[in-house]
Amino acid sequence: MTCSTGVVVIGGGQAGLAAGYHLRRLGIEHVVLDAQVAPGGAWQHTWDSLHLFSPAAYSSLPGRLMPAQPGQTYPDAQHVVEYLADYEKRYELPVQRGVWVDAVHRDGPCLRVESDAGDWRARAVISATGTWTRPFIPAIPGRREFSGRQLHTVQYKSPVEFAGQRVLVVGGGNSGAQIAADLASVADLSWVTQRPPRYLADDIDGRVLFYAATVRRRALDAGRTDTGGVASLGDIVAVPPVRAARDAGLLPATPMFRRLTTTGVEWVDGTRAEADAIIWCTGFRPALAHFAALRLRGTRGHIATEGTRAVGEPRLHLLGYGDWTGPASATLIGVGRTSRDAAREIAGLLG
Missing domain, CATH: 3.50.50.60 (FAD/NAD(P)-binding domain)
Known part of the structure; x- marks a missing residue:
């Protein structure tokens, strides 16, 4: 049996686009499947007043600096949506929209990606579905009683x-x-x-947070004392x-x-x-239900990883879910490094 494509990227938000950029640079055949009908990922669904934590130049995906937004030090969500749409077009990324992935199965030498638009048999899969579609609300007594x-x-x-x-x-x-x-x-x-x-101190923004997360990850990888990362700052x-x-x-x-x-x-x-x-405003959980058949999920719904690669399935990489898939990997600037590493590791896997 032959696989129909090299890599399927599930999710066309910031993490999926960053993955597509690096796969394209390495000449790896791939397709990006996105459930959204328009570009912009979760940014197109945020509240009206939301702004980034960092200036535009420090909120960029690989290869293309986010342009500054006139009159704004910290760009708003609509500016991010426009940047992501331009990024996708600029690099001619192969995004197929309105495609909902139901499941991923092992299928001999391939991973079979089942969707409402058909199946793909891939030699590797990158999951970049984020957390926005899995909002978390704690089980507080009386939640069903409240009439408001x-x-x-x-x-x-x-x-x-x-x-x-x-x-x-x-x-x-x-x-x-x-x-x-x-x-x-x-x-x-x-x-x-x-x-x-x-x-956090008033002069701290996303640049400092990314640095703190990176220092923490390097310390942990080297077996040194945990620096506490972003959580130590506030x-x-x-x-x-x-x-x-x-x-x-x-x-x-x-x-x-x-x-x-x-x-x-x-x-x-x-x-x-x-x-x-x-x-x-109680957070999110990773959107990973499409991997149920692979039986990889562990504590807190996470999949055990080494870097971005799933421990139990070397053909699977996860991008953008939080620090467990790379330092600050759920941020625009942070996902660039982890997407590069994932693409290089997949290139080695594909030979």
Whole structure:
């Protein structure tokens, strides 16, 4: 049996495009299958006010600097979408859109990729599906009892629809802080966090975060003491809107409640608060259901990897899911290095 293509890349967002760039440079036949009908990956679905943590030049994929956005130090999400669309076109990457991958199976010398647009038999597969399609909400008692509106980060768009409402934003990371800042001046806001918010120093942005993540990975790979990486610096990048809301005293944090009630929430001491809406900024899980048949998933839904290569299946590489697939690999600048390494390793595999 012969394989119909060299490499199938699953996912056409930033990680998938970076993989396509390096595969193209190495002359490796490949196809990029993307469930989205338009370019831009998850960036086309974010909330309206979202901005990057870093200037454009430090938010670039391999081979093509992101141009600066006029009037903005930190580009917004739409600027990223336009950059990704231009990147895909500039390098003539073979992206097939509107293709949903259902499963990947071992098939002799090939990996068979099943989709709603047909099957591909590939000599290697790169998974770059990210996490946006798998929002996580914790199992808090009373969630089904609450009669108000509940939504996750992925469903939030703008503060306009919450004007004058009592809103709880749950989550002490960047999404929680940015959405809380977005709502602070228009809603009766309560920002709920598991622990007191930990802001990074105001002069720290994505450049420093990428460096910290890289230093940590190198230390771990060399068997040295864990430096703590980004987590040692804090949880929240003080981008200008967050900094302004914080400095104006609009972002006091409340400890986590113990349960939801019909009309709001209740804390351990019995104190209650009413709410019209709860926005869960509680993170994501990797979108890896298409690999169920390979039986590779371990703790927390992760697949064990050495670099980007799956330990249990050497023909499979994973890009862009977080530090377990490379330092800062879920960022625009961070995925470049790991996609290069994956492409080179696949080139060696294919001979």
